[in-house]
Every structure is written in structure tokens, then in C-alpha cells.
Amino acid sequence: QVQLVESGGGLVQPGGSLRLSCAASGRTLSVYVVGWFRQAPGKERDFVAAITWGSGANTNYADSVKGRFTISRDNGKNTVYLQMNSLKVEDTAVYYCATRKGPLTTYPGLYDSWGQGTQVTVSS
Numbered sequence: 001q002v003q004l005v006e007s008g009g010g011l012v013q014p015g016g017s018l019r020l021s022c023a024a025s026g027r028t029l030s031v032y033v034v035g036w037f038r039q040a041p042g043k044e045r046d047f048v049a050a051i052t053w054g055s056g057a058n059t060n061y062a063d064s065v066k067g068r069f070t071i072s073r074d075n076g077k078n079t080v081y082l083q084m085n086s087l088k089v090e091d092t093a094v095y096y097c098a099t100r101k102g103p104l105t106t107y108p109g110l111y112d113s114w115g116q117g118t119q120v121t122v123s124s
Contacts, residue, residue, distance in 0.1 A: 001113045002027035004097050009118030012087055020082040020118060022097030030054060030075040033104050035111055036082045038093035038120075045096070047106040049082060060104055065091075087122045094119050 008020040022034060035050035049071040052058040056073040070083040080097060095118050098111035105111075 002029065002032065002099055004099065004113055004115035006095060006097050006115040006118040009095060009120045011121045011123065013124050014087060014089055014122055016087050016122070017083070017085045018087065018120060020084065020095055020097075020120075022080040022082075022115060024078045024080075024099070028075070029073070029078045029080065029099070032099035032101060034071075034073065034080040035098050035100070035104075035106075035108075036071060036080075036095060037098060037108050037111075038091075038095045039117075040093040043093075045108050046093075047108065048095070050104050050106065051080060052104050053101075058104060060106065062106075084120070087120075089122050092120060092122050 002024050003026045005023050036048040037045050038048050039045040047062050049061045051071045068086045073080045098114045100111045
């Protein structure tokens with residue numbers, strides 16, 4: 001299995017930006033669909049964004065982040081990014097990246113490997 005490590009989380013004011021990274025080891029990330037999910041305290045893990053394998057020609061976003069977040073991949077660095085702009089208080093959560101082989105999906109249960117998560121806190 002691929003091992004994933006998220007980084008880039010932190011504390012930011014509303015309207016600010018962060019870029020999360022999901023670095024892979026053990027396997028090449030280019031053969032996997034990669035998704036970002038988030039989980040706030042007391043809530044379920046929700047889909048945020050996903051990108052297809054290879055060049056990442058196709059992406060999908062949750063309605064709540066469309067136009068604010070951008071997912072991208074750098075296969076040379078074996079890393080997927082989540083650029084988050086215009087952050088809102090409701091974006092506060094632990095963010096996880098995950099991989100799967102097969103079609104892009106928004107369902108977390110269909111992803112096989114997960115990172116440990118990185119905390120994003122949006123607060124003034």
C-alpha cells in the first residue's frame with residue numbers, strides 16, 4: 001500500500017489561504033485517484049475534492065468549496081496539493097488525503113489508504 005503524509009495545516013484568519021500537501025511513499029502516486037476529505041469534531045468525514053490518476057485531467061469538488069479550493073498533482077514529486085483560498089470558519093476540520101484505484105468517487109469508504117490528517121483552523 002501507499003503511505004501518505006499530509007502537511008500544511010495551521011491557524012488562519014477568515015479570508016486567508018493555505019496549501020495542503022499529500023506526499024506519498026512506497027508507491028508511485030500517479031496510478032491512484034487521490035481525494036481530500038475533512039472531518040470536524042462530532043461530524044462525519046466529508047468529501048472535499050478529488051483528482052484522477054495520471055495527469056489529473058479530471059477533478060471533482062464539493063459544492064461548499066467550489067471556486068475556493070483547487071486540487072492538483074505533481075507526479076514528479078509524488079505529491080497532491082489542495083490550495084485553499086477565501087477560507088471560512090466552517091472550513092475548520094482535520095483534513096485527510098486518501099487514494100484508490102479505479103474511478104473517481106466522493107465516497108470515503110471506497111478509498112483504501114489514508115494519511116494521518118492535518119488540522120486546519122480558521123478563526124479570527
